[in-house]
Amino acid sequence: MKAVDKFEYRRGYKFSTYATWWIRQAITRSIADQARTIRIPVHMIETINKLNRIQRKLLQENGKEATPEELAIHMDMPEDKVRRVLKIAKEPISMESPVGDDEDSHLGDFIEDENAEKPLDETINRGYQSLREKYFLA
Template sequence: IGLMKAVDKFEYRRGYKFSTYATWWIRQAITRAIADQARTIRIPVHMIETINKLIRTSRQLVQELGREPTSEEIAKRMDIPVAKVRKVLKIAQEPISLETPIGEEEDSHLGDFIEDRGVVSPAEAVINVNLKDQTSQVLRTLTPREEKVIKMRFGLEDGSEHTLEEVGQSFAVTRERIRQIEAKALRKLRHPSRSRKLRAFIDGVRD
């Protein structure tokens, strides 16, 4: 609900990160929901799905239009009546308890559908492992020195990115020499024979 509010109010031109902006709205929505425990509303599963779809559609339109989409534009993209969009937006912006029953059986609660961002999902874990393996395979096609330089520069070994000077000290060469090695390695990595192995992961992130 807070995320829906953030999507509705977010203005990217101000230069703020959406994640930072959304956090405030989400926290506010949760606070209001806790304060309003007595006012429990049962939400059908299909309505939760519609709210989620509307959030995704609104986010896409913001990126495409460079501004907040109107209810009419959202309705046209989702192929649903404008009145339904307005109804969903109204529901999404109301304070709702995290203990709100979901579905006809009422055996689940709204809180069960809120993702824990602090925990890596199984799908994300698999993607990360595969990406790491593919990256290692691609880097092994470089010379040992080029591979080491790229790993140090981009923190692929210990998670810490090193400066040209730090890498140069490791190889006992000048920072300019490291810059040249890095540039050559990056040109190699941009070649289709190597870059296509990682393209699927990049496209997946963009989607």
């Protein structure tokens, strides 16, 4: 629809040539908006794609993974921003991902619940409660 709205026949281009660009852009934006579990803005997706292209190019040229410093030079970007982009580019990991050789353990099993009461505190509280009931309520 955007191609129809913005097309100017006076310039002499065919509509199909003009519309192809807008269709490609709409598809790319839609994929960028919907492809990830956690949405990343389109401008950041474009930066990630550029970073990935440069990483592949440097890997082919040098035969080794590029360091953030090398990437920063080739992208003309500060190193700390390159590190942030690399961090954002990582895919999230499912809490149900198996851990270890046996399939019984999951990643979520090893994450501490900071709101849960610690076993020692729970035991002490139960002991105090039992003493209160025994001496003050009886």
